[in-house]
Amino acid sequence: MRDGAWVAELTRLLDLTGWPEGMRVIVREGRPYPGAQLRITDADGLRVTARAANSTRGQLPALELRHRRRPRAENRIRAANDTGLTNLHDPAQSQIWCATVALACDLVAWMQMLALTEHPARRWEPERLRTRLFTVPATLARTGRRRLLHLTEHHPWATTVTDASRGCAT
Incomplete structure (x- = not known):
């Protein structure tokens, strides 16, 4: 108290x-x-x-x-319902889907806690994250043994995604 x-x-x-x-x-x-x-x-x-x-x-x-x-x-x-938690016809399907949604919720929570520490996106709901950060256009390129993610620079939230990925890398 x-x-x-x-x-x-x-x-x-x-x-x-x-x-x-x-x-x-x-x-x-x-x-x-x-x-x-x-x-x-x-x-x-x-x-x-x-x-x-x-x-x-x-x-x-x-x-x-x-x-x-x-x-x-x-x-x-x-938030779990926004992430896709629904009842399916088969109990086994529902159990697998519930575990998948729980994993997605955990990944989003860890991303917000570790990568978006100083940004207001740390407190965004899944729907806002989906419409702003998860829809940034990008291409995946392979060069040598590395994979590079090239984000579209003109997108308004591209710098936030770049900063978040740098935050995860450190």
């Missing part, structure tokens, strides 16, 4: 008749992350968020942290 954040359970203070048995209401108050835009409901620069959970075990900070991490998992699922 970050400094300056507080978590409390309000289950016993609320009338939860009509709610499923075992529901808990957990409230968190804390400063938004740096760069986050404040909402109209934020008071004194603090954001109050509440959630209902049916988790009967666990400490409040751990439950609240699990809840805050969920959007990251949903973003990764959305």
Whole structure:
């Protein structure tokens, strides 16, 4: 839990008749992350968020942290869907395709982390990467024992691809 954040359970203070048995209401108050835009409901620069959970075990900070991490998992699922994750007719085909998509997601994540360290493309979604970086026209040439990739110089994102490939080489 970050400094300056507080978590409390309000289950016993609320009338939860009509709610499923075992529901808990957990409230968190804390400063938004740096760069986050404040909402109209934020008071004194603090954001109050509440959630209902049916988790009967666990400490409040751990439950609240699990809840805050969920959007990251949903973003990764959305990115996997953009990369081509779909259900196929045969379970074996779906299993192979899911492994292929997971490999593609890993390659994109490593590329962004290692090759695009100082560029805004490090945080781009797969669709934007596909339309900007992965569509740069290029030719592959063989000379001696080397393979050279020649990028089209007039493409607006060619320098980014060149910088990324140099970042991978070092």
